[in-house]
Every structure is written in structure tokens, then in C-alpha cells.
Amino acid sequence: MLDIVIEARQAAIAPGMEVRRILPFRLRRMVGPFIFMDHAGPVDVQPSQAKSMDVLPHPHIGLSTVSYLFGGNVMHRDSLGVEQIIRPGEVNWMTAGRGIAHSERFEDPAALAGGNLEMIQTWVALPEKDEEAMPAFNNYKPDVLPIFTDTGVWMRLIAGNAYGLNSSVKTHSPLFYLHVVLEKGARFGLPKEHSERGFYIVKGNIEVAGRAYVAGQMLVFTKGVDPLIIATEPTTLMMLGGEPLGERHIWWNFVSSRKERIEEAKADWKAGRILLPPSDNHEFVPLPEDKSRPASSPPPQALS
Template sequence: MLDLVISARRRDLGGFEVGRVLPFMMRRMVGPFVFFDHMGPVDLPPHVPRTTDVRPHPHIGLSTVTYLFDGEIMHRDSTGARQAIRPGAVNWMTAGSGISHSERFDGPIRETGGRMHGIQAWVALPENAEETDPSFIHHGAEELPVFGEAGMTARLIAGDAYGLTNTVKTHSPLFYLHAELQPGARLSVPGGYAERAAYVVKGRLELGGHEYGAGQMLVFAGGSDPILKALEPSTVMLLGGEPLGPRHIWWNFVSSRKDRIEQAKADWKAGRIRLPLGDDSEFIPLPEEPRPSPEPMS
């Protein structure tokens, strides 16, 4: 039933920590999901310093999906989008041929402080969409399908699952859900996809007589029909889809071709990827130290 269990590795982003789950040495991707970071939870103090912000930086060949449980982040990007990201909403930025964006604490949280908690995922684009025009789409929490049964509620963030769909545009078959379970509640993992996983944000789950806790991603074997049981109040993200084939990743760039990543490096260094509108006075430079490209993701 289980193919692998991945434990989040802590990473300091200069103001708060994240739990890095994907990519992992033994499992680079789950369906098209090529990156998965658990942000926080962290209680930010009043007067959050600007050094905590994520300054403008570039992406190619992917879509970023920012989903919050608590807090607020201001998104700006080079398409001109400016959007406050709040809990339960979907913020889907498609980098395609090249985009830059920033994530700043420009709302009330800057002055008052408060809890920040969420997930940032990257979804690789299929080869025929890697050079699509960049775009940003926001869907409020009220626009997303919510369903439930005894002791369980879930929100479909993107894709198709349990016979439901929504209007979030994706480029390949996938599903992405946020579920809240009370003790004793059970949740079946959606079928019909080649690759599937569940990430425990908080709480404890039981599967096949074993317990799993916060910070663990359960990657399921193909053909299995896993049913998760909550042992205490639990928050779970379900994700998966169809594999896209090998991918390379370097810094913020994802592509099926190594030469395309080299071009993206040169474009950012030369200033050929425009900066976000209204946030173009600073940026994160290309890392000076060369990083070896990992093996192709599968």
C-alpha cells in the first residue's frame, strides 16, 4: 500500500523555517508535483522586518500554488498581478516561458504580527506547455468545492477527485485537496491516478496498523486503495496525478531540458526577465556558486 514515507527536512529561509518535502532523493516527484514546502507554522512578531519578505525572483517551466491555513502574503509578479493571498484561496501562478514574483508581508501582519502557516507547491508543466505565456489566477475560498461526511470536511484546491472538479486551470491531470479530520474520521485517497500521496500537516493518522504524524508525506503504491484514519484532529493535504517524464531543477527553474535551464540563468543574470510591476527596486540575484544539477526527475 505504501511505496515510501518522506519526512520534511527543515530549511531556514531567513525569517521563518519551512519543511522541505519534495524533491527527495528517492522520490523526485509525485505526479506533476515537483516541489512541496510546508511553511511554518510560525508566529511572527509585530513590525515584521522586510528582510523576512521573499524578494523578486524568477521561475520557468512550472506553476506555483500557494495555499495558506493562517496569515496573509502579498503577491506581485511581472504580469502586473497584485493579490493578497489569504487562507483557503488558490493562487496559481504559471511561469511558463518566464516570470518573476515577490511575496511580502505588506498587509496588517506587517504591523501586528501573527501566525503564518501554509503550503507552497510547484507543479511541473508538460513539455508542450513549458513555454506557455506566464499568467496568474486567483480563486477565493468561496469559489472552491467543499464537501464532507461524518467528522471530515475537504476543499478541492485543483483538479478532479471524488467526482468533483473546479475551475482552476491545470495543464495536466492532477488532484490537490485540503482535508480536516476529527478523531475516528476516515478518508479514502482518490483513485484513478498513477501517482498519489498524502501529507500530514498536523495531527496523527493510522494506515495499515501504523501511525504517521505531522511532517510526513505518505506516497502510495500504484493500484492500492488506502484509507486514512485520524487518531486526533488532523489536517491533511492529498495530491497526485499523472507523471510527466524526467525533469531537471536548478534554483527556481524547472525544465525537461538542461539547456533551457542554462538559458534561464543567463536571462535572469542579464535582466531579460522583467521584474514585478510595483516591486522592481530589488531582486534576488542568481546564486554565484554553481550548483550541480540533480539527476532527471521521474
């Protein structure tokens, strides 16, 4: 059966950048190992306003950030010294592990032309054994990601395994992450390989069991249920899920299985023990001062 419908909420991650936040949700913190999901754009601003959208250097621990674009491009810089432009169809997979800082800059005026910039950001929590791993970064081009087509259906497997396909993107636990495009009238189902499964409607409308659902909603299903998804107009979905990892605490940009590790990360960022990107170290996002919230209830996060 349908477990829950999550409505995306508006959130601001930078002065000029608002997003629709899907995860975490108070009644559903995670879907498999996915603990965070933001949908940014389409962004329609003047190129002169691009700098106001920049996400300044900020830290992460205990997770992997996953950036996926539908349009435009973004410059990623991190404390490993990586500088990478991410373009549509590519996957930026950054594993924070014990601690990393990165920025996202909108430096190409053409990327904002005509409301072209649109992206999905997710965080994947790490298994306990990998929470303190060395930070790492990988960029995967579209030609290494499996694609499946059928009548009215186009699908790219971003990460993990689904429908008998396997992605070369390195992950730390069993999961799936898919970009699916459906023509009007197309029918599709969720992969059966994983315990927890859901999908977010990026655009379009669908029906499941005779009920209509619209863009901005995420549907999460209980184990063993195989819903038939019918597109009632051209529709784009992001499907995700996998095996649960157990309880995770999230505060700002920090994720951990241990509350005390969140407190350590706060102190490390304030003390400068998490290094800034070497080519983007003149400004950063300060630690939010919000003593009223426990470590399991986050203030607004950065985009990734």
C-alpha cells in the same frame, strides 16, 4: 503498498523565513506533476520583523506555483503587473511558462499576530508542450472551490478532480490537490482516479495499516493501492498527485524537461531578460553561484 515515507526537512528561503521542505526528495523527486512542496509556519514573530521574512523578486520557468494559506495573508506581485493579496482558502495559481518573476511580501502586521501565518507552497511541472507558454496568473476565491463533508470529514478540492468532484482551477495536466480536515476517529481514503497519489500530514496523527504517522511526514502509495486513513486525533492533510509527466530537471527556481533550458534561464536572469514586477523592482534575489551542482540537483529554492 506504501511506496515511501518522506520526512520534511528544514530549509531557509529568506533571512527570517524557515520552512519544512517535503518535495523534491532525493528518493522521490515528484508525485504526479507536483515537483516541489514547502510548509511555512505557523510563524510566530513580532510584526516589526515582518520585512525580514519577505521573499524578494525571483524568477521561474517551466512550472506553475500554487499558494494556499491556512492563516494570515501574503502580498503577491509579479512581472505581469499583478498585485494580489492571498487569504486563507484562496488559490493563487501562477504559471511561469517561458519566464516570470514575482515577490511575496508580509505587509500586514495583523497577519503575523499570534502565530497566525501558515501556508503551503507547491510547484506543478508543466507538460513539455506548455513549458514555453505565456506567463499567466489567476486567483480563485474559496466559494468557487468544491467542498465535501461527511461524518468527521471536511474536504476542499483545490485543483483537478477527485471523488467525482471537479475544480474550476485551470490546470495543464491531470492532477488532484485537496485540503482535508479529519476529526478524531474519522476514516478516509485516497482518490482512485490518478496513477500517483500521496498526502502530507500538516498537523495531527493518523494510522495506515496499523502503523502510526505524524505531522511533517508525506506518504506516497503505489498505483492500485487504496489505503484506509484513520485519524487518531484531529488532523489536517494535503493530498496530491496525478499523472506523471516524465523526467524533469530542477535547479533553484527553474524546472524544465531540458537541461540546456535551465542554463538559458540562468543566463536570462543574470542579464535581466526576465522582467521584475513593475511595482517591486528595486531589489531581487541574485542567481546563486553554485557551479558544483548539476542542473538536476537544486540549491535552496525560494518559497514559490
